[in-house]
Amino acid sequence: MRIALVPQDAALVPQLSALRNVLMGRLDDHGAWRNLRTLIRPAAPDRAAALADLDRVGLMPQADARVESLSGGQKQRVALARALHRGGDLILGDEPLSAVDPRQAQELAALLRAAFPTAILALHDVAVARAFATRVIGLKQGVFLPFMASLSRLGVVAGFLAVAALCLPLADLTVAGHDPWAALARMGRGFLAPDFGAIEQIARAVTLTVAFAVAGVTLGGVAGLILAPFYRLRAVRGLAIALRSVHELFWALLLLQVFGISVWSGVLAIALPYAGIFAKVLSEILDESDRRPDRWLGPSVDPLTRFLWARAPLAWPQMATYALYRLECGLRSSAVLGFIGLPTLGFQLDTFFRQGEYGAAGAVMAIYITLIATVRLWMRPRLLLGWLIFAAVMLATVRTPPMGQGALWRFLSQDIIPAPLRQGDPAALLPWLWELTTTAILPGLAATLIVAQLALVLAGAVAFVAQAAIVPRVTGRIGAGLGHLVLVILRSFPEYMLAYLFLQVWGPSMLPAILALGLHNGAIIGHLLGRQATGLTLRADAPRGLTLWGWEIVPRLFGPFVALCLYRWEIIIRESAIMGILGIATLGFYLDDAIGELRIDRAVVILAATGLVTVGIDALSRAIRARLGAGDLHVGDARPGAVPGQATNC
Numbered sequence: 001m002r003i004a005l006v007p008q009d010a011a012l013v014p015q016l017s018a019l020r021n022v023l024m025g026r027l028d029d030h031g032a033w034r035n036l037r038t039l040i041r042p043a044a045p046d047r048a049a050a051l052a053d054l055d056r057v058g059l060m061p062q063a064d065a066r067v068e069s070l071s072g073g074q075k076q077r078v079a080l081a082r083a084l085h086r087g088g089d090l091i092l093g094d095e096p097l098s099a100v101d102p103r104q105a106q107e108l109a110a111l112l113r114a115a116f117p118t119a120i121l122a123l124h125d126v127a128v129a130r131a132f133a134t135r136v137i138g139l140k141q142g143v144f145l146p147f148m149a150s151l152s153r154l155g156v157v158a159g160f161l162a163v164a165a166l167c168l169p170l171a172d173l174t175v176a177g178h179d180p181w182a183a184l185a186r187m188g189r190g191f192l193a194p195d196f197g198a199i200e201q202i203a204r205a206v207t208l209t210v211a212f213a214v215a216g217v218t219l220g221g222v223a224g225l226i227l228a229p230f231y232r233l234r235a236v237r238g239l240a241i242a243l244r245s246v247h248e249l250f251w252a253l254l255l256l257q258v259f260g261i262s263v264w265s266g267v268l269a270i271a272l273p274y275a276g277i278f279a280k281v282l283s284e285i286l287d288e289s290d291r292r293p294d295r296w297l298g299p300s301v302d303p304l305t306r307f308l309w310a311r312a313p314l315a316w317p318q319m320a321t322y323a324l325y326r327l328e329c330g331l332r333s334s335a336v337l338g339f340i341g342l343p344t345l346g347f348q349l350d351t352f353f354r355q356g357e358y359g360a361a362g363a364v365m366a367i368y369i370t371l372i373a374t375v376r377l378w379m380r381p382r383l384l385l386g387w388l389i390f391a392a393v394m395l396a397t398v399r400t401p402p403m404g405q406g407a408l409w410r411f412l413s414q415d416i417i418p419a420p421l422r423q424g425d426p427a428a429l430l431p432w433l434w435e436l437t438t439t440a441i442l443p444g445l446a447a448t449l450i451v452a453q454l455a456l457v458l459a460g461a462v463a464f465v466a467q468a469a470i471v472p473r474v475t476g477r478i479g480a481g482l483g484h485l486v487l488v489i490l491r492s493f494p495e496y497m498l499a500y501l502f503l504q505v506w507g508p509s510m511l512p513a514i515l516a517l518g519l520h521n522g523a524i525i526g527h528l529l530g531r532q533a534t535g536l537t538l539r540a541d542a543p544r545g546l547t548l549w550g551w552e553i554v555p556r557l558f559g560p561f562v563a564l565c566l567y568r569w570e571i572i573i574r575e576s577a578i579m580g581i582l583g584i585a586t587l588g589f590y591l592d593d594a595i596g597e598l599r600i601d602r603a604v605v606i607l608a609a610t611g612l613v614t615v616g617i618d619a620l621s622r623a624i625r626a627r628l629g630a631g632d633l634h635v636g637d638a639r640p641g642a643v644p645g646q647a648t649n650c
Helices: 018-029 032-040 044-056 072-086 102-115 126-132 153-170 180-192 199-230 234-244 248-259 263-288 292-297 303-340 345-354 358-373 381-396 407-415 426-469 472-492 495-506 510-534 545-582 587-596 600-628
Strands: 003-006 090-094 118-122 136-140 143-148
Touching: 003 072, 018 032, 018 044, 018 072, 044 072, 072 102, 090 102, 102 118, 102 126, 102 545, 118 126, 153 426, 153 545, 153 600, 180 358, 180 495, 199 234, 199 263, 199 303, 199 345, 199 358, 199 381, 234 263, 248 263, 248 303, 248 407, 248 545, 248 587, 248 600, 263 303, 292 303, 303 345, 303 358, 303 495, 345 358, 345 495, 358 472, 407 600, 426 472, 426 510, 426 545, 426 587, 426 600, 472 510, 472 545, 495 510, 495 545, 510 545, 545 587, 545 600, 587 600
Parallel strands: 003 090, 090 118
Antiparallel strands: 136 143
16 A cells, blocks of 8 residues: 655755655655656656646745745645655645645645545644545544544435435426417517616616615614624524524515515515524624634723724624625515515516516616626725615605504514414414414425425536536636626526516426526536636646546535535525415415415414424534535635625525
């Protein structure tokens, strides 16, 4: 058995160059005279091979530099390059990644995993260990702790494919009686030749879409920032989970019963779930910021001063970046709220489709894509006050139909109380719940899980291909540009809006929902993986095209691919439920039906069941990721410059 070794002290010769230290990896393959010649003047093939291994660890420019002149991290990478140059069946390493930054550690760990069939490493960074290893054993005070049972990534993928195969015969994939291609052709002509004749109506819808998004995200962000420092408390964490487990559309349907078609219904529908999301993500950002200034203040400083002086300034750049990202999500949510009557872009799109004005619908789509694509140009932190004033002015122009007095009190004291309790018959509560469970919750849950499972597999297939579509070394510059364009379009449209478009073509079945969820989420995962693939450190002689994709990108990014699919699983479940509002028999169908019949008590129970399912899937996803060694995606895991939560998108 051939073994490569990376000791903790690197065991390099400081007076020799990095290149010659790498060449030491194969000295035992040759005799003394050959090795003497290599020391004086390496043969061209030996030099090329050693340079290729230095290039793999990013040290090609330092090849001829003496090791004593290199930094600690560079010396460690020279030791890794020496091990790669040696090759073999097994690599043994004692803290081989301790002197490099977290991002480099992840990349180098993936490099070692691809280069050696077996690796046994001693690491102090648990996140790297989980991402790298199929089995991790902890050591505490001389006692071994097998704290993570292993799962095979291929086994998990095979399991999800098997479940999807079982779901496929149960899925309603029927196509409506009309010719779908004719409908698709009419829509295509409208999108290729958009009609801006109704620009005044569209312009107002655009401004209100932005206003609802800015107001809702700001309110949710402020609430989340208040909750973030206390997120470790069980009550706060439970509140945040409850808020974010319910989709914005479901919140809007409930709020309409209290405020009617009003500004508050739209703003709170965005703010409530976003408060839960902000609380979680901002708490992660605060936890990962440097704690040394906080400790320096000592115990006598009050918590608020400590937070404002020593915690918030360090986390502010990432908070601002995440807030801008969340605004992009808010624009999508704001547009979708138009489908239930609020005056945003979704309302205009629905109106034009109902009237058969595909050119005007195409104009709405073009403007919407432009709005999402340019958000980082027109929204800057220093302009926030101006945008808040703009949002307040625009929302003040929205006319709200009057609601009866006491609507909120009636909602809280009567509407949401189960009918048996409201009628003074507690004994009928269990039969009432049983009837609701068997006729609405269980059928809706089954349809939701079927749609979500098939959509998850489709999303994985799309992402598996898309991860290479935006890498120039695989598809060329033109191909990568076209790939970016397609992914931007698919990512920009919310799943609900895509499903609405597909519904016009294929009719009301599970097919539009599966396609919309699969394409949108696949584009998100593919984009994140493609960005990661573009930043991979490759050998100078690395291949191009499909060879690079199949032999380099897929093996090195398979772990992040599985982790991101599992992250999106909970999101897909949540989005599958709301597809019921379009007539697909998921949980949202039964919730919308209950609200339409003014049986708010039934709607609240269905909504609670939807939230519990979402939380359960999220917990299962976390458990599988922990068993796989994926853990949580922290700062920079998804791509350079990423922030916590960004991998989950919206």
